[in-house]
Amino acid sequence: MPGGHDQTLRPFLWRAETLYEDTEIVSRTHEGIERYTYDEYGDRTAQLAHALTEGGIEEGDRVATFCWNHHRHFETYFAVPTIGAQLHTINPLLPDEHIRFIVQNAEDRTIFVDHSLFPKLAGAIADADDEFDQVDRVVAMGETVPEGADDLPVDIVAYEDFVEGHPTEYDWPDIDEDQSAGMCYTSGTTGMPKGVEYTHKMLWSHTMASLTPQGIPMADDDVVMPVVPMFHVNAWGMPFTATAGGSKHVYPGPSPEPEDIANLIENEGVTITAGVPTVWMGLQDYMQDNDVDLSTLDTVIVGGSAAPESMIRWFDDHDVTLLHAWGMTEMSPLGSVSHLKSDLENADYETQIDRRSKQGLTVPGVEFKVVDDSGEEVPHDGDAFGELWIRGPWVTKEYFERPEANEEDFEDGWLKTGDIVTVDTDGYLQIVDRAKDVIKSGGEWISSVELENAIMAHDDVAEATVIGVPHEKWQERPVAFVVPGENADESTLDEEVMDLLREDYPKWWLPDDIVYIEEVPKTATGKFSKKDLREEYAGQSLIEETEVPEDAAPDDD
Template sequence: MTERNYQPGEFYDYPLIIKKLLNTPLIYAPDQEIVYRDKMRYTYRDLNERIHRLANALEKKGIQPGDTVAVFDYDSNRFLEAFFAVPMMGAVLQMVNWRLSADQIIYTINHAEAKLIVINTDFLPILETIREKLDNVEAVVVIAEHGTIPETRVAIDAVYEEMLADALPEYAFPDLDENTKATTFYTTGTTGDPKGVHFTHRQLMLHTLSAAVALGAYETIGRFRSDDVYMPITPMFHVHAWGLPYVATLLGVKQVYPGKYEPEMLLKLIANEKVTFSHCVPTVLQMIATSPSAKACDLSRWKVIIGGSKLSRGQAKAAKSLGITVYTGYGMSETCPLISLSVPPKQMKDWDEDRMLDIVVKTGLPLPLVEFEVLDDDGKPLPHDGMSAGEVVFRTPWLTRSYFKALEKTKALWQNGWLHSGDVGHIDENGYLQITDRVKDVIKSGGEWVSSLDLENILSQHDAVLESAAIGIPDEKWGERPMMIVVLKPDFVDKVTPDDLKQHMKQAAQDGKLPKYGVPDRYEFVDEIAKTSVGKLDKKVMRRLYR
């Protein structure tokens, strides 16, 4: 690495930039392994060299500081290499959500002004249909997922592994201004085009350091430390896989990347690579837990953060029965994303089940350097009494400062110095945040709020329920009434009726867990519940279907 000459007495203004994260694992754990499925295995020394080779190769393809590189891939070592090489050059990494519609992918790539695409061959059919509509893309690099390049109409400029092999193993990564834009991706809402969220080197560094402290410094049953084995099961295109690949790299842990999410492969990797720490949305945990192979796999050392959607008591109980330690993480695309964790204390192992479940399903305590409040309709903070509900707002140094090229949407996001989440929640006397709903998902019946998350949580505890979603449907008398959309466990199909579920909810109301006016009248059994591209319940689709 070349550096400028310093004058005597001139200090080095140490920048918080991503390349500094690599220093620590190369000292503490240079021979630790990074694994991709059952296909590739190498060390942190190799990772560092491949990052340098990737930067040289991208520069040779014309990528300069400020240019955007778009990546379509599964959770893989290649994505990890791009997490570092692209921003370390001073370029911008765009993580493309390949689950979006073709029109949305076209919009996001054009809006981000991507100049080069790195794409897994599995996604070439998507690119074939949109390539001619991409305004700024000058080159396409393909990742040969299965060892060969399929026939395609897309003009291919390079093959990833061949490109790295031909590149020089050293690159002079500059000391960037820490406020240089490093990453971007797009979040979809209920209406309009996807919104571009972006983060700087400084923001990613501070998020990494705070998450490492929150997960590793406190005496809890869910700690993440250097002796863990890490495997993300959250798409790396979604908010940097919650930023945890950066944390894992800083700690020098063994990292395992699963590629395409297949229950058998995930369980095989957990067993063979001795995975101890992961994160995912509830639907992925459910997919793994209900796999026939799960019962034969020792999951007693596996700690899992659940986010994206609420972790219900029923899901937490089912995971515990398999020996899995689960707890909640919370954040948004706009928050980089981690804001809070329900990190349970170590003594929780001795608690009874009800007390344990009460903690792990909470939204959690703020990470170091995070401040949050709940505000009333006039924008005033509400008391921390565990009951007073309002919109949740945040302050922390890693919140996105704006939506990319979207001034009006930014004005709605930031008000009076707080980032407005669009989530409804309350804070208790111990500082725990509990999200009770999205503002747009709150069900208002007869002038009273009914929490869809509470309804889903209570129904999840019925033995027959595999998954459920609560939505509000129009009602002539009450304005809106709650309705439950339910997937039954296979063993209970044709054995359980809507009246059985209604009785369960009535009993919860009698026990004081739910207001009587909140008991849903209608229960619709379905084979599958609509999900968004990142695995969350897609309530806008459900409302459209049932309204």
């Protein structure tokens, strides 16, 4: 390669420990708050690299983590790929069957596990046949091994014993930029999860794009707290971006509650944080009864699913910018961010809210097109619907060992995302629905996402999701599942919600029924699980009337 230096992760580590050796890394663990500097982080990362290589890990081997967000997990982020191995983060919220499948499919050699997650991993191993046969060891993330470790049919060692005594310098090898650095599996909502591999060049490119003003830039005066799990697409790449930028890291540890998140923001001066909308709903609820100082917080990144418009306004009222981002496991994951274009900086507030509530503008390096059912590209008019196809240097071109999925989801270098979108005249993407979730009623499409966001704008609605249920005349009709707020009056809430929807949507969009539930089921990544609701209510008659009134038909405006 001209210039003699490949695009790998190693320069990010070098820059942080060389230029920002005194910048802190703070971590909430089961042992309490831990803090150290980039200089010490570099030492410990080198020790871990020695421990792995002396433990038999070679170039191309996969090392798995079964962990929450903390400093030891962060040490694997650079130690594993920078020796030429591949970091495979496992979502511990997946079913045991899926965990066994992906460990065997990835051929993991070593597994790092948190104490709080050890029973989950041990349970998956106990019911295994030969899925864990290639695993050489399990490393418990702490100073001790958890109770019950002796019953595990594989060697287990405490993390601190594993790294202790090893040199604090490492002669990092020259790694080819096309060497696999990471691996993450999709959550497998249909069938078994699909593996996505990330090369060094993909993660390098993703990091550099994130650092641009059109991405999610992080600088040496930022304090970055990823609440999005590190097992979910590398915490949206934030540990790499924050390291490259020389930012202070704050990791919220195992199963953080709203109080933990609030305390870390206050005590550590967090400026940038990120998570799915349910995380920030929890913080909003907590702040109703507790004083929380958000004065240092500049930006909250929301992804995974759309944030209700009311949430954007709530953070604005607290002088915090909520920034929509969109991406996928297949994209490392960043695809678009809802920054305002310069010509919208002086637009009225409602216009700005409209753009900010969308998934935003694609980041530099990513190309997209929107394709309808006939294979034709649709215009960028804010009305035409189609499936989003995307490509770029950090977008995968294939799944790991899944030829049937590769044939279905990729075409001529494009990833078919499965997201149904519109693009407005300013170029802002808006996810209308997942292809499998869009409601088709009378030959027309209804966006379940739009209805959900509108319903959650009601002050007495805590959570809401909308699914399509079969209808004998209209093919499908929308039904809303609502979690009432603590002080909600269900006797009047139905009509209040419907009145709210009537303000913006035609009659044929309105849900035919509202079902009150205690909690919307969640996927392993914290998104609303419509699949679970469909299965739970399959065959039940949710809609009392089998005929939608004629004035509510899809052809009526």
